[in-house]
Amino acid sequence: MERLVCLARRSSSLVAVDARSCVSSVRHSDSRTGRTWNVTALEDQVNVLSTHTYPGVREVYSVWYGRVGTTSYIPSEKVQQLFNDMQLFPSKSQVYEMLQCAKECANRNSAAYLTFGEFCIFATELKRCYERGIPRPVQLSKLLDRDGQEKRRTRKMSKGMPKYEVFLGGSCNPTTWRQDVAIPTLKSLGITYYNPVAHWGPELIELEYQAKQNAAVLFFVIDNQTRSVAGMIEAAHISGRRQKLILVIHPYQGPGQKIWGEPISEDEFEDLSLGQTMLQDLVERQGIPVFENIPSALSCTAKVLRDNIGVHELGLKDFAQPVKMAHVPLGDKLIKLREAFDALDTTNSGELCLADVFEHYFLALYASFPILSLLFQSLKPMSLQRVLGRDVRDIPLEQLRVNFDEFCAIVAEFKCCESEARKLWDSVLAKTTRLFQALVTPLNRALEWALSSRPLRSLPLGSPPNSQSNCVRDVYLGGSIENTTWKSGLTFFNPQVCQWSKRLIPIEAAAMDNSYVLLFVITDSSRSLASMTLAAHYIGLGCNVVLCVQLLVEDSILGSDKLSMLALKDYNRGRMYLSDLANREGVPVFDDMTEAVNCVIQKCSRR
Template sequence: MFKALVVGCDGGCQSVQVLAAVVKVVVVVLLLLVLVLLPVHEMLHVAREVSPGDTAAHLLTFGEFCLFATELRQCYDRETPRPPLLSKLSDKSCSEKKRSERKMSTESLPKYEVFLGGSCNPTTWRQTVAIPMLKDHGISFYNPQVLHWEEALVEVEYQAKQTASVLFFVLDHNTRNVSSMVEAAYLAGRRRKLVIVVDSYTGPGQLINGEPISEQEYQDLTSGLNTVQDLVERQGIPVFAEINHALNCTAKILRDNIHPQDLGTEDQVQPIKYPYLQLGDKLIQVHDAFVNTNSEPEQITLADARVAYKVVTNKELTTEELQNIVAFKKGIEVEDLNGTELPLNEISLSFDEFCCIVAEFKNHHLESRRLWDILSHSLQKVIGWALPRRPLRPLTSSGGRDLYLGGSLGSRVTWREQIAIPLLLKHGLSYFNPAAGACSGRLLPMEAVLMEHSRVLLFVITDNTRGVSAMAMASHYIGLGCNVVLCIQMLTEDSLVNGEQLSRLALKDYNRGRSYLTDQANKDGIPVFSDIQEAVECAINKVASSR
């Protein structure tokens, strides 16, 4: 599509065509951002890790973008299916659970169209925004936020939640949202019709229940919201930022009997197609081939690039393709190389140029010979993302692991090294340890795939962490029907989180989330322990029985 850039065209004609091409590529970038938020984030994160030197300002080069776009297009063309969950429980157990839910729904009356879940006191979004709009649309609803609560309402609320056509959840920044995050993540896993509004926290010092939150608590709560958003979007469910917009889409879901995943750009919703695609590993593979085939960290000869290309694609660069590369680098016409020996050892390529070559020739698309030269400087900083720069080298074997060591992370969390890993090595079991790699603050698709390629998922929520993200993750995979083992330790008045003493209200909020997760696990038949070693031993036994 960029063929016009490399044919003979001089003066103003060439400038106009170059400008048009730049605009076109920028539009493509923006469309990609709209369509595949999780793969874009993953690609950006990995791009920072493979960039040479200490380039903290590195964002996304044109070559990396070309590689990303090519891989993405191939996934779309192939209509890449969602990968299976190795930890998925048997169809029989999942069918029994669904039959139980259907039985519950037929016996439950009345049936509300919308369940208004999420943040409660001191928020007023139900009374001031949601309920008036639902009444205007003639939509029935159940409001769990009541003035006078009593024990009998527990069952009424549960029945309303089970039978509602749409579950409308708002995560309001005026509360910690711990239980709501855990619940929303579970419901997304159950693939219910979930409409969710995420209201970001404003920053350290923001008041919750009259108490300013610290920098660390702000990071933990924000990480929890990001995890929930990534889990929800991984199911193709859009996340809203504004309640009125979400309510209008809820009315359409009910009116047209569609799912939230069916909403599109005409609804001013960002469609999330193939959210499970993992693209970051492609860039890692290209980078590893680049650095392992040559001794120079930032340059590679064309002769070595020829070998690295074969490693990545399992194909040979053709003579025609090599001629085009040499002609471009020397600034001559391809015809001038006919009948001559190509100076492959005299031509040097950067990693960015090597990415372009892989993207360009992997499927023999020969029309864009000089893309990286014409557009790289214009597009160097089109996309920006604030990500930590830490080594990222996830295990990429597709064979699967026996156990995923999930749960609380942090420098003071040592149960993996001190308890779990020695026991696993003793039993000769393989594992994936998320604490051993980098944490981007988001659930990257390739990290999720490694988790989902484990037979048993162990989540340990320790009593020295807030554990918001970990609880949401565990809840989601319970909802998906995976083989999960939990260890949940309640916080006490003596608990310190990174040296911080929790207030009485904070302690109540974080323990409420732990209690909700425990109750939900018990309902789903998931074993829950408070002792870490007992939980690890249970997980080991589950691995043995799943083989």
């Protein structure tokens, strides 16, 4: 660990050149063109920069040591806590993506941990995203009106309808969380509420809808005593509409757990758990924390109402798990570095000569820009030392070798240095001539992620998209679709072909963002809970969705499980709720696959 922590500090000093000589060479280079630049400010700033110690790998190690000590890896269950210690707040799906990509890049048998170097890369990139403010992606399937504004189907609100502060939704009978915990707490706080379970009947459907639309906070509990199929679908739709949602999820205990007195099989347990996981990922993707217990969620509900804040503004001090920029893919950064490392490791030894690292991947980046090279060189003495943990100034670079983990730590350190160099560069530009300022655009481009143009290697996760330009598809095929052939020549993405993960990681969500029409097929041969949850969310987002929903029939056999009548009613209730929701939103719903596909083709032809 000592070697790893200081490798970046040393990585620069051995190839560094004197800052003043660099300035002189820049002056001389420009004198041949007859142009003169005022570089005094640059020289002064570089002298300050080169003596300053910036946070980077050292900062990461300090937090790392406080959480796991001197061990060189951190177990998966502690990764999110370690990010929180650095004031970084990834979602659970982002952490899952990191673990899976690290497993693939290192050819490990499990995704049970991250190494120090891998964590450095993810922490550095997440911090850079926070600083730069990466905007939320816009779905290509988003329905817009002629003025480019988002289309929304609105329903008239009834006059004189009483307004409640909190709507209590989610799991119903036989659960008693409303009567036992929620209602007494809300009453004690003087918060008004609407309980849809109290006296439900068909004649109260409109009243429930109005209460849901008028409520300041929608409080949902998805517990493990029921299947909560309709509740998951409803909560996913609400999060897509970006209403104030407080969500509590109680995970299922495992195969054999009883629901309505019936033990659930291993397959059903996996389907129910996948539905809960999908819901959590969708909600966190909107920046909304998900709670594990009802009392903490009620306390946060009171704060949201009292302080008139958004749910996304809740923090750790409120006993909420905050989420920030959950839409940003992070795993692909490690994949790119692995490809860069493998490209240079021609002998497959698992190690690189440090001289080759700088020659091919750092110095080349700045070769065309002498002044930027000056800034870069001045930062290197402190950088390599941080990762190596010892002073190896007298050892030639050719004699130093680094493995992939150390390579990651070096790159992370230089990313921190680049961030400071960018700030210095901006301040220097303000004091330079117009000619000097003309170089801003190419120099800024040179500071982008090294190797970002490299293609991503194939992973079982599916290939992450680099940009919308080369990954746009006509149709996303969601639900239970296999061996689909398009005779119309439309491009499509079928997640069934790729070995997708069990979470909606950002890399995979991008495939949906880059599709113009989203087709979800809910067949009569699967429970399809996660697919229905996903479809409801994107309907809530106002996307161009087409549904094919087939009801399960009596005596249905899914895999090796024969559905009981209670299970059949639960899953069909979810299908009917989704269909009704879609009809209200103007989303076409079919029960025949061919008709649904023809509708998709027509939508694409009109685009």
